[in-house]
Amino acid sequence: MKFTELNLPDVVQQGINDTGFESLTPVQEESIPLALAGKDVAAQAQTGTGKTAAFLVSLFCRLLENQNSTSHNPRALVMAPTRELVVQICKDAELLGRHTGLKVQPIFGGVDYEKQRQALKDGVDIIVATPGRLIDYAKQKVFSMHRVEALVIDEADRMFDMGFIKDLRYILRKLPPFEKRQTMLFSATLSGQVMELAYEFMDLAERVEIAPDQVSAEGIEHILYHVSRSEKFALLLGLLKREAEPGRVMLFVNTKVEAERLCGLLLANDIASAVLSGDIPQKKRMRILDQFKLGSLTHLVATDVASRGIHIDNVTHVINYDLPQDREDYVHRIGRTARAGAIGRAISFADEEMVYVLDEIEAYLGFKIPSEMPQDEDFCFTYKRAQPKRKRPPVEKPAAGKRKRKRPRRRPAGKSRAAAPKD
Structure with a gap:
């Protein structure tokens, strides 16, 4: 089906034309007509299948139908589990809705508290x-x-995983009753927990399930190397040097400590890289992502905070430096490449500590990942070690009972002591 067959408002269709979209993806074809008819929708589809455009187009159409409201309060609410996903949704909304005149405001922690407050x-x-x-x-x-008037819950399963369900329920209870609003729920899996939420807070939701032919995207070439933990970086460096033009590379690890160690090694060997983890301040996080998109950073070392909600074009390689401990995280990680029909490579290292999760990952994927034992020429053992961070010398504290002696203030040059006043 083509977007032009939906008879959308001209300002919405113009935004779709600006993005270059012509045909609807399966999840859009199933969910948009239901949403345009005013139905509540609970949709399951894998990442990168056009879910964001599906609910944004539906929201814009609903709000444009009724423009008589003069209130400054919001008319629609989109909930997302991560700051990166919020930013990405807003960017898509800016492009798709640029001709609608509707004002979209991101709200997330870490930046611009007063600015966001004033915008509301x-x-x-x-x-x-x-x-x-x-x-x-x-x-x-x-x-x-x-x-x-309308609520969207994006990545609903991730809301449960990240412990946001209590906060989400608080927000849902503050909204108008479900029969007086439209609710759309999108999730990679419609688990029992997610559907319980749908039954409690949605009005007889229409269920949409887009079952993929395979769990991961078609354009991804998978390869797995069995390697000892002590030799992983030597293999990584050898593989990166062997690739003619690796483009943008995302490397995933399981802990922040390992991310910083790996990034330090990459920088020591003249590979432009940065760390993206959960405790990075939001302004710095956004700056790192912008540098990665622009190409001044070619390698991004990330924990699983970055496996969802980041949509960056032309990521050519995803490297699981550590195999994920959760099998679903493997799919979310490699979903950063081969987006929108492109091709990409997913390279994974199975060391002696993490190889035990491989069977679960392969069972979830539905196929065995092609594996190789690396050859001598695949390694690069002549690499520079990361310089340890310099520690500041400890500040000596004065002994108990002794007061620190103050230095006498120096008079500026050319100034004399003022004469004492006379009686």
């Missing part, structure tokens, strides 16, 4: 938010949720 006071049409900061503003009565 000034009035917005659509809020795209993570739960924590949104609840903070709601409790301060910066805005009200009583006029919300």
Whole structure:
């Protein structure tokens, strides 16, 4: 089906034309007509299949139908589990909705507290938010949720995984009753927990399930190397040097400590890289992602905080330096490459500590990952070691009972002591 067959408002169709979209993906073809008819939708589809465009197009059409509202309070709310996903949804909304005149505001922690607060006071049409900061503003009565006409919950399964379900339930109870709003729920899996949420807070949701022919994208070439933990970096460096033009490379590890160690080794060997982990301040995180998109950073070392919600074009390689401990995380990690019909490579290292999760990953994928034992020429053992961080010398504290002696203030040159006043 073509988008032109949906008879969308001209301003929405113009935004779709700007993006270059012509035909609907399966999840869009199933969910958009239901949403346009006013139905609640609970949709399952894998990452990278056009879920974001599906709910944004539906939201824009619904809000444009009724433009009589003069309230400054939001008319639609999109909930997402990560800050990166919030930013990505807003970017897609800016492109698809640029001709609609609807104001979209991201709300997430880590940056611009007063700026976001003021934006809500000034009035917005659509809020795209993570739960924590949104609840903070709601409790301060910066805005009200009583006029919300439509709600979208994106990556609902991830909401459970990240412990946001209590916050999400708090927000859902502050919204108008489900019969007075439209609700759309999108998830990679419609688990029992997700469907329980749908039954409690949705109005007889239409269930849409797009079963992929395979769990991972078609354009990904998988390869697995069995290698000892002590030789992993030598193999990584050898493989990176062997690739003629690796382009953008994302390397996944399981811990922040390992991410910093690996990034230090890459930098010591003249490979432009940075770390993306959960405790990186939001401004720095966004700066790193912008540098990665622009190409000044070619390698991004990330923990699983980056496996969802980051949509960067032309990521040619995803390297599982550590195999993930959760089999579903393998699919989310490698989903950063081969997006929108492109091709990419997923390279994984199975060391003696993490090889035990391989059977679960392969069972989930439905096929065995092609594996190789690396040859001598695949390694590069002549590499520079990362320089250890310099520690500041400890500050000596004065002994107990002794007061630190103050230095006498120096008079500026050319100035004499003022004469004492006479009686």
